[in-house]
Amino acid sequence: MTTYEIDGVVFDLARTYSDVLGIEWTWSGRWTAKGEPLMRTASGFLSLPDVYRWHGPLIALPERVTGRQMRAVFGADFLASQAAGFVGSPESWSARVFGGVA
Template sequence: MTSYLHDGTVFDLTVTYADVTGVEWRWAGTYNEAGEPLMGAAPHGSALVSLPDVYAYHGPLIPTPRRATAALYRQVLETTVNR
C-alpha cells in the first residue's frame, strides 16, 4: 500500500476516491515539487491536481467500493458451509 498523510487522514493512494459530487479521483503515480501526490479525475485527460487541493476544494474524499476478491468469496462460502 502506498499511503499519504494529510490533515490527520491516511490516504491509500492505490484506491480511487469519489468527491462530494461523485467525480472519481485517482493517483497519477507522481508527486509535485512539495512531495504531494498528484490526482487526476476520471476519465483521464484532466489536469493533475495535488491531493491536498482536491481535498480542500472537492472533499471530503470517499474511497470507492472495491470488487470482492476470490479469496473473500472463498472465505464467506467456507464460513457459511462450516456453520
C-alpha cells in the same frame, strides 16, 4: 501500500476516491515538486491536498471485485444451492419482479 496524510486523515493511494460531486480521483503514481501525490481524474491532474481542500470530503470507493472473487461466489456451491432451490435464478427473480417480462 503507499499512504499520504492530510489533517490527520490517512489516504491509501491505491484506492479510488470520490469527491462530493461524484467525480472519481485516482493517484497517477507521480508526485508534485512539493512531494504531494498527483491525483488524476477525467479532466486532468491536481495534487491530493488541493483535491481534499477544494473538492472534499473524499470518500474511498469500494475495491473492485476480482474475477477470482466472482468465481468463488458463483462457483459450484452457489450453483448447487441454486439447483436445490435455496437460491433463485435470475429468471425467477425477473418473473417475481416484472411478471415474467425480462
